[in-house]
Amino acid sequence: MAKYSRPKKEKSSTLLLVVLILLVTLSLSSLTVLVLFRARERNTSDKVNFAVEQKKYFNRKNLDYLKQIQILQQITTGDANSGVEPVKGLLDRKKAEHANKESDKSTGVVTIESFFRWAVADLGTTEKSVLIAESDETTARNNEEHQSKAFLDLSEKLDDQIAIIKGEITKIDDDVEVKIEEFSRKKVEKDEALKTIQQEKEDIEARYEKQERDIKMEIKRLEELIRQNSVRKEPVTGMLEKQGYVMNPSRSAKTAYINLGTEDNLVLGMKFRVFTEVKAGVIKWKGMVEVKKILEQHRSEVSITNQSEAFEPIVDGDLITNPFYGRKDAKIIVLVGRFEEQNFPYFGNYSLEELKRRITGFNVKIADSVTVDTSFIVKGLRREESQTDEQNTEMATLLAIPQLSIKDLLDYLEY
Template sequence: MAGRPATIRGGGISGAQIGLIVFAFISVAALGLFIFQLTRVKELQHRAESAEARIKHLGQPAAPLGTYYDNEATARGSGATVFKLMTEDLERVSQLVAGESKLIAKVLEEQSNELLRQVAATHPISASDTLLTAIRKLDQHATALAETKKSQALELAEAQQNIESLTQQLKAARDEFEDQIADTKSDYERAVADFGSKLAAKDAQVRDLRDLLETREKDLQDLRRAAETDKREWDLERTRRDKQIAGFQRKIEELAGAFDPEAILKKADGRVLRAIPGSALVYINLGANNNIKVGMSFEVFSHTATPNRTLRGKGSIDVVTIMDETAECRITRNDAAQPITEGDIIVNIAYEQGRKPKFVVCGNFDLNYDGQIDPDGAEEIKSMVRRWGGQVVPELDESVDFVVIGTASKVPPLPPYASDIQRDQAERRSLENVEKFEPLKKQAIAMHIPVITQNQFFFLTGYVGQPDRSLYNDRSLGLN
């Protein structure tokens, strides 16, 4: 059976003491718990301050990203933070771009830019394009290449068909060509056989011709020897004839002597029969029987005085009336100091009884003495010669009586704008004219044929004009 509690004796703990001990224990425990809670609060406060400082350091994402990540973290609930969500997005972008989830943005950017530069060097994109833009351009380029490849494939198929067709045509042409070659070969063999027979015949002809050539060569040598003999004899004969001709020429020169201009006057055509003082008419001893014509002119020279060097006479007359043996003439020019008298001789070198004097006319002429060359001057001189009974010949020979010479043909002056080629051509034509003009004078002098000027021709035919007085003292070649 149960007994009651034992009583402490002699100094046991009382209830008050126990209560006091319990109170003290509870107080110590409460104080310890307060200190623990205070330490925990300090720690949490420190951690909150550190978290706030870190958030401040990391910053907040700008709208709309901040709003998006805040809403997304709230929707996911416990454990989802904005930073964690952003980290996951960066990892997915890194995995999508580079195939690795742990690359930072700088590395991704460097690798992307390097790849863009490499691709831009060979493809139609720019190194400054974004990845999406570059991918879009590359896709467009790939699509275009695919279309081109498809078109080329069609063209290739068509080309293959054409090649097959051409191959068939080539085969047909080759077969036809081989047939033609076979026919040609047969023709060639026949032609070779024919050629062989013809060649044998030609060889026989060549032998015959060689024999004939040898015979002709012998005949030619005989003829050459005969020709050499004849040549030696001819050279001897020519030498003998040259010596004879040289002797004849010396005799002719001795007989001819120097040309005398007065010989023209000594061979007068007629004389003045009657001259009436104060009258413009004279009568000469030439008439119809002497073949003179109305309008013919004569130069009158004194029968006593020596003619001057200009060969200008004392007067000029024109035939106006013709009788059988005489003619009435009109004085067209006279000199009061030297009147025309009976016995004066009359001359017209283009007229001669019984023959027609020959003239060569060369050069340009100024018939009216105005300082300008007359385009038809030479033809007018020739017309005068023919009108008075002479004849004009184109070439100089021993039968020519006179050479009427003007001035050398001149090339018209060129304008200032003429080219060097035109000036060279004009100079060449001028030299050619001089080369034709000068030799004629020298040849006539060498042949003792009188060379007279325009003035002298007018003087010796009785032509009345207005001659240039400054030319009266000209010394014509051949009339010194």
């Protein structure tokens, strides 16, 4: 049985087809490489990823090229097992058949040799591309590290600036809080001051209205007094008040008690004249007592300093009086006339200042002019009166205010 042998023309066509496929594959690979290289214009992170992927791709292509070169070598040198005619013999035969033609341009017989040269050159280019990709990767990584370091430095600076700004904001907040508290405090103080002023204004208005009413009432009262005293122009010279009474007198011990005490505006050393009413409008003087001890609310011990008649001693129930004494309110008096020392032959060497001191010592107020509140006036021994004294005397007469002589008061003032 004869062995089947593939025609030589069919083998040549197959070889050319293989070569064309390889050329197309290499062209596509080159085109792919070109596209990948043009994609390097992306940002740093994309370039790094691209370079890594490109390197992997070129490694794979190198393996493919090596495999294809091995196949071509087998085809060129021939392979007894494959039954393929060696390429060299094929080329020699082709040269003999097409001797009159330009082999490089018309037949493409030398295309495989050119392909080898191109493949080697392309492999070098690929290796250069790989090196460039690795360099780009290194550069990208360096740039990334540089940018990362710059970012960290900038971040630290920003953190420092933010900390400074936060500190300033905190300080401003604290200052604002302090100013708000100070403003609130001043506002409260201002409101309180306004309330106080408003209250004082209302109080002043109320006092003014009351004083106005009181003055009107006082004017009416004075008009009535003037009307009553229009007929009688004589001064009131008498003054007698029943201010208390004597209790448990001891004739031998010359002591007694009175019904005035701590709640009765009593003063130690104050003297009272003792009297009794014989009948209506008729009194009898019995002596003098002086306060020695203030014991209780309405009880004090007194000494009997003077007794008018031995056969009419001071007894329980005898009345006491002192024109300077005010049980509830202090007396108000006005001094009229002159009060030199030589005018008091029975009063000792007291000056006018000493006289005033003794009077005020009994809780008595000395005023300069006569008013409706004046309790009485004290007239000096000498008649050399000033214009003010004349006005005070006339006003006391008009208002029916008692006018007492200093002679009638010395017994209450002496020690």
